[in-house]
Amino acid sequence: MTEIIDGKLVSKKILQELSEKIALLEKKPSLAVIIVGEDPASKIYVNLKKKKAEELGIVSTVIEMSQDVSESELLNKIDELNKDESVNAILVQMPLPKHIDANKVIEKISPQKDVDCFHAYNVGKIATNNKPFVYPCTPKGILELLNFYNIEISGKHVVVIGRSNIVGRPMAQMLLNKNATVTICHSKTNNLEEITKQADILISAVGKAGLIKKEMVKDNVVVIDVGMNRDENGKLCGDVDFEQVKQKASYITPVPGGVGPMTICSLMVNTFDLFKTSQEKI
Secondary structure: OOEEOOHHHHHHHHHHHHHHHHHOOOOOOEEEEEEEOOOHHHHHHHHHHHHHHHHHOOEEEEEEEOOOOOHHHHHHHHHHHHHOOOOOEEEEOOOOOOOOOHHHHHHHOOHHHEOOOOOHHHHHHHHOOOOOOOOOHHHHHHHHHHHHOOOOOOOOEEEEEOOOOOOHHHHHHHHHHOOOEEEEEOOOOOOHHHHHOOOOEEEEOOOOOOOEOHHHOOOOOEEEEOOOEEOOOOOEEOOEOHHHHOOOOOEEOOOOOOHHHHHHHHHHHHHHHHHHHHHHOO
């Protein structure tokens, strides 16, 4: 019998505990989010983050900057937030307009306030099996799900499809640090099906609807679907053909309701963790 991994349930439990911790604090954690331009999807994400933060008692500030803001203005704003001791966590909503170098922006954020864990300092810590200030939100959320459902990682063959700096690469490193045998696949991988069939745990994060079919997985595989796509009817779906693959999987995440809620949950936990670190320095 296949078990559906319920990201809503797990995130609710984690956030309930977090809310109780924050309620006991005199001084509250603080998250600053910068959004550049008018991208509708970005605005939805930023509003979701703000709403969730406020529900938990986290002080949330959204800084809106115009589409034509100069790179130096944006970098100066980040610098201000780095120096502002009342701000514990900084997030710059991606994507940015083409005239702004996203790497420069990421590197400008202080590693101690890098709530997304995109800065080279934090990424390097993970790559060398050391502890960063926080872990990247989506991979952290995925590990929380596996842990909640008591799914063993050590010694397992995990196939990660996708090599983005947001999910694929850090996910592979974090799994390696937990003693998994990790294979990373991507758009240039030959014989994808041969590799996915070997997976004890399959994590797909490429953004291609229906990429993973039933014949591409073995029996009792654990499937984590990070994809966020629209099917031909405009319905939200993942990278995995859910109804088909569900017949063979032991555990599987739905889209929506699987990994998504865990990403925003991890963002809130990271904000709290950065706040705690800042208090320890005082």
